[in-house]
Amino acid sequence: MNIHEYQAKELFEKYGVATPKGVAVKASAEYSTALGQINTANGIMVKSQIHAGGRGKGTFTNGFKGGVKFSPNKEKAIENATAMLGNTLVTAQTGPEGRKVQTIYFTEAANLGKRPDGRDDEYYLAILLDRATSRPVIVASTEGGVEIEQVAHSTPEKIFKVQVDPAVGLQPFQARQIAFALGLSGDLFKQCVTLVTRLYQLYWDKDCAMVEVNPLLVTKEGQLLALDAKVSFDDNALFRHPDIVALRDLNEEDAKEIEASKYGLSYIALDGNIACLVNGAGLAMSTMDIIQHFGGSPANFLDVGGGATKDQVSAAFKIILGDKNVKGILVNIFGGIMDCNVIATGIVEAVKETGLKLPLVVRLEGNNVQAGKATLAASGLTIVSGDTMADAAQKIVKLVNQK
């Protein structure tokens, strides 16, 4: 689960990690009051709150450029906020449809410190799981404010990593290693050790999937400040964090994906035109792959789970058909334990209920498969049967391309 920057910074503040003071607003009527609560002497940052990166370089569908804007005064801040709030921001990470900005975050602009070479004094810090070691890893770099993937690719020596032993947690010497690696000294060194320790505590306490600060900034006044904050959580651990669940913003999630999750279905929309309905995540992924292999384009990932029921199949059909790009459907079920006939009955009912007019290819394999195929054949519906995954994929691609 993802949260907004302003929510992440509220968590940071709770853990004693310094961030620029800010106020989030959801309506233009609140602008003045909000701006009155922060110090605007150095100017104001106006930041669109969406769950996607690349906001600063994004463009609104109304033509306005930049989802994050420096504003020298309150008037300009209100002008910028007005251009953003309620409008749709397209960034490198949102896809062409963009995201509607429903919250604006005003923050005090920080006085950027400079390095001897004149560059801004910005760093990178993140905490996440290292899959190779199954341990948390803290990643730090002197190269902040830019894309870390780029730094890792071109100057890997500027990426510093510390593995944390989960049996004992982050040790003080490790926090010091990071502060040394970032080249900090004196009071900034101490600030860094404290900040790393507190962020790790947040990461661990709240079952975070990732905590990322980019940039981590040194101000002219000599303060270490988290200028941006990105925090995501392990969905499997949300049951023990009602305070985090309360931060969920359904506006940022795909309506069809939310609907699917209500039925225990795992659905992800893609931009192709052949929908698929499959049991099991690995098989669902490879069903998408085989559609593409034979020249088609998958419209979604949809895993109905290992023990799909009639109701789930019916709900899955409705979700699939909610996507107007869909021109055909491929059902691929390997009914190891579950009864193929139950699935076949579910498919027939769903087709009748939704009045499906699109081509439908069904590949059933496994338990009681003959009865399942008989049910499909006896339904009087135009359901094409596929014998293998390859056969079924070729058939649906052909049917869709004929239209």
Added chain:
Amino acid sequence: MSILVKENTRVLVQGITGDFGARHARLSIEYGSQIVAGVTPGKGGQVFEHNGVKVPIFNTVAEAAKQTGATVSAIFVPPPFAADAILECVDADLDLAIAITEGIPVRDMVRAKRAMQGRRTRLIGPNCPGIVTPGRGEKSHGGCRIGIAPGYIHKRGKVGVVSRSGTLTYEAVWQLTCKGHGQSTCVGIGGDPVNGTSHLDVIKLFNEDPETEAIIMIGEIGGNAEVEAARWIKEHCKKPVAGFIAGATAPAGRRMGHAGAVIGGAEDTAAAKIKIFKECGISVAATPSDMADALLRIWKG
């Protein structure tokens, strides 16, 4: 032989009184597996009965193992309690803990895996279909089925199968069986980012197993476990290996059902993994329908 479990391996089931655990305990009993104990805290002394087989239920894993000689546990307990269930197997010094449970928090697994270091117990999973060593009876009856895989699709034979995904494993197994080729052992290692046993661990076991003559390795996007295994295979594996990677069409940054199936970096993609598989001499299946054939192109059975 086979790897990890044999026909006569004695198995206990944690969570045998829950719907999920009970259902699959019954199916394992029907398959002829040696389900010798159940564990549900507070229900010790009760008996789980199916097809005339009486399975005693114990309060603790240690007690169940001591009384029945069980060496392997199948874990079906709900996610909030699953890491605890795994560590209880470790405490009882079982050979193997097979965690079927889906949805265990990463933090719990990070701690559990750390606590297992240096201990006797090997973990398979979590979020996995389990293990099957097929039997020699009709429809492979009499084998050791631990977890949720359908038993009847198997056939005893010479191919070792390792995969993260359940249904994709069944697909490969069924293709093999339909073409007349049986399996030594089929291992589902699970779709989570933190798991107990990797592709490589299983490949090493297959490499040493005299009954296994060829291997199918099924992987997916996310992480570098398949790559690590492929590089080892190139250097050390004595047996022909076919492979498949799912997720060629998956977009970056989206979790594809399995918590571990997320493209993070350039090396997590299907294309990158397939390229490395080929470089390492693995026969790559172009589609999931081609998994058995990919093996049979390099191994005649």
